[in-house]
Amino acid sequence: MQMKTSRFTDILLALAPLPLALVFTSLVLLIVGGSPLEAYRQILAGAFESPAKVADVVTACVPLILCGAGMCVTFTAGLWNVGVEGQIILGAIFATWVARHVLWPQAPVLTLMMLAGMLGGALWGVLAGLLRVYGKVHEIFGGLGLNYVAQGLVIWLIFNPWKRTEGATMQGTDPFPAPAWMPTLGRLRVAPPAVILALAALVVIYFLLRGTRWGLELKAMGKNFRAAFVLGVPSTPRMLTAFAACGALAGLAGAIRCSAVYGRLIPEISGGLGYLSLLVALLSGYRPQWVPLIALFFAALGVGSPRLELNLHLDSSIGGVIEASVVLAVLLVSGWRALLARRRALREEAA
Amino acid sequence: METGFLIQTLASIVAAATPVVLASIGETISEKSGVINLSLDGSIALSAMTAFAVAFTTGSVALGILAAMAVGAFVALVVAFASITLRQQQVAVGFVLTLLCADLADFLGNPFVRKPGPEIPHLPLPCLSAIPVVGPVLFDHNLVVYLSMLSVVAAWWYIYKTQPGLKLQGVGERPESAFARGVNVNRTRYLYCVVGGALVGVAGASYSLSIKLGWSHRHTYGIGWIALAIVIFGGWNPWRVAAGAYLFGLFKALGSILQRDPAFSGVPTQIFSSAPFALMIFALLLVSSEGVDRLLALLPVRLARAIDRTIRGRPPGGLGKPFVQE
Numbered sequence: 001m002q003m004k005t006s007r008f009t010d011i012l013l014a015l016a017p018l019p020l021a022l023v024f025t026s027l028v029l030l031i032v033g034g035s036p037l038e039a040y041r042q043i044l045a046g047a048f049e050s051p052a053k054v055a056d057v058v059t060a061c062v063p064l065i066l067c068g069a070g071m072c073v074t075f076t077a078g079l080w081n082v083g084v085e086g087q088i089i090l091g092a093i094f095a096t097w098v099a100r101h102v103l104w105p106q107a108p109v110l111t112l113m114m115l116a117g118m119l120g121g122a123l124w125g126v127l128a129g130l131l132r133v134y135g136k137v138h139e140i141f142g143g144l145g146l147n148y149v150a151q152g153l154v155i156w157l158i159f160n161p162w163k164r165t166e167g168a169t170m171q172g173t174d175p176f177p178a179p180a181w182m183p184t185l186g187r188l189r190v191a192p193p194a195v196i197l198a199l200a201a202l203v204v205i206y207f208l209l210r211g212t213r214w215g216l217e218l219k220a221m222g223k224n225f226r227a228a229f230v231l232g233v234p235s236t237p238r239m240l241t242a243f244a245a246c247g248a249l250a251g252l253a254g255a256i257r258c259s260a261v262y263g264r265l266i267p268e269i270s271g272g273l274g275y276l277s278l279l280v281a282l283l284s285g286y287r288p289q290w291v292p293l294i295a296l297f298f299a300a301l302g303v304g305s306p307r308l309e310l311n312l313h314l315d316s317s318i319g320g321v322i323e324a325s326v327v328l329a330v331l332l333v334s335g336w337r338a339l340l341a342r343r344r345a346l347r348e349e350a351a
Numbered sequence: 352m353e354t355g356f357l358i359q360t361l362a363s364i365v366a367a368a369t370p371v372v373l374a375s376i377g378e379t380i381s382e383k384s385g386v387i388n389l390s391l392d393g394s395i396a397l398s399a400m401t402a403f404a405v406a407f408t409t410g411s412v413a414l415g416i417l418a419a420m421a422v423g424a425f426v427a428l429v430v431a432f433a434s435i436t437l438r439q440q441q442v443a444v445g446f447v448l449t450l451l452c453a454d455l456a457d458f459l460g461n462p463f464v465r466k467p468g469p470e471i472p473h474l475p476l477p478c479l480s481a482i483p484v485v486g487p488v489l490f491d492h493n494l495v496v497y498l499s500m501l502s503v504v505a506a507w508w509y510i511y512k513t514q515p516g517l518k519l520q521g522v523g524e525r526p527e528s529a530f531a532r533g534v535n536v537n538r539t540r541y542l543y544c545v546v547g548g549a550l551v552g553v554a555g556a557s558y559s560l561s562i563k564l565g566w567s568h569r570h571t572y573g574i575g576w577i578a579l580a581i582v583i584f585g586g587w588n589p590w591r592v593a594a595g596a597y598l599f600g601l602f603k604a605l606g607s608i609l610q611r612d613p614a615f616s617g618v619p620t621q622i623f624s625s626a627p628f629a630l631m632i633f634a635l636l637l638v639s640s641e642g643v644d645r646l647l648a649l650l651p652v653r654l655a656r657a658i659d660r661t662i663r664g665r666p667p668g669g670l671g672k673p674f675v676q677e
Contacts, residue, residue, distance in 0.1 A: 335437025
């Protein structure tokens, strides 16, 4: 009987974060005088009311899946790769260079753009890795610093060498030549090749982490760095390859964003996606198989919440509040469960 | 004319460094006790927004600052609760809180964007501000600027010269020994994490009510990360942390002077907004990379040791690790 009640509480606690986060967000909405129920209804409608909206949600999923899967790799290795934002930007920059300078037919130019994006992202990721390994600069600071540097770089490019023919604006560069646009599904804003790439990357990462020596060694490093080192895991190359893998996927996301979504390079090309996918990876517990579902949830919030600005005159950042508070609630609740388990163990010991 | 310009520049550095000084001293206190409060960047944004919103609605700057302190302290309390009581990773909690606070600040601050609002009144200190050079540089500001200077001295004196300060150091350095001597490690950590958070809150208020008046999207652009890096750069010592913060203020002031100089008009402004973060990476490289050790090895031993002592600092032994107090 005792057993049964504790399992029941376990299940309740596992489901608790979502309502907790919604209660918190509702309070925030009430502070500004908004109606929480109306706000959630608007967000849902904004995300799913028409095929066009659903297509937008799927499109918004793509970078989250790519970067979320990438961050499963770095988190598995125990690395806080918060430089994904910058890696997306560098991927977009490299892809834009190809789009502007390589005048080939569509298929080869798109392939080259994606590869260039992956290269750019991987280089930026490895740079944070080199700072960590050889400079002893923690990857949080290296990565964040590089994010801001990348942000400066993309704005500089848009305002100077790559400015529009009619003059530089925050609108971004001139639109790419037609072959550099990823084909979309009819009039919907979703590019099937992008979705296929994201899902393929996810499967590859799943098997790399699960079924290869590389993945196992990353896991060992993440669990106990010193023990892994003593047991002969070559930590430096493993760390750098983890950064490169995550950077490549982030770079691919950047390339897809400018080729399939905007058809040009814009200053906000990463737009906080790097930080958002960090939340996705945290929430997934670094298990790639959970990434698409969480990405879908976050993408729906992202696509749905701008409606609040139009209809309720509320800022769309409430989407971000929901996302971050869900993750915070998960951390708090799982900590709470561990605390209860410890107390229970203590009581049993005493009894 | 030249000295007038110099004094004016120095005074502007002291003023501009205020939020960074307050935030990095607050973080130093927290980290000295063993708790990394990584939520700084978001916490500063949220407290800056709160300070402005409260001061704007009530018309009272003092209430605005108090509200900001409460916000900073509350965010730190969440970090402390999640990491000390619930034993979650400090970095994870801090990072998620950074993102949450930044979005909260954007959402709740929306009605206050680009509104003109109150400012912390200018208050030259009687007598002191009349001292030539030093007076106008240090004592011709507002109360929060004085508070930032005071926080450096007070933090140093408290941590190194008082009994409770020794306890604070012990809890951060060797929690086991402190516990063996009868110190309640976790309660002490809670206390200093929250005190540090309150200072971070004042840092936010100093932004929106003094340095960069008002509220807008991305108002405090990455300053929390700079403050966190300065704590490492300053080797967890209040004086050196303050030196780092004022050095940062100096670079910022130089940047804005260069930006106005016609000779540098060709340099794109984006360089100026990214430069602090590149500088942050270089500063951390300087104090932590092994390459510097190799360079130091080329120098005479005593000189090398002296330089090493001045630029390097060791993190508190128990930093970031939960302490099991049973």
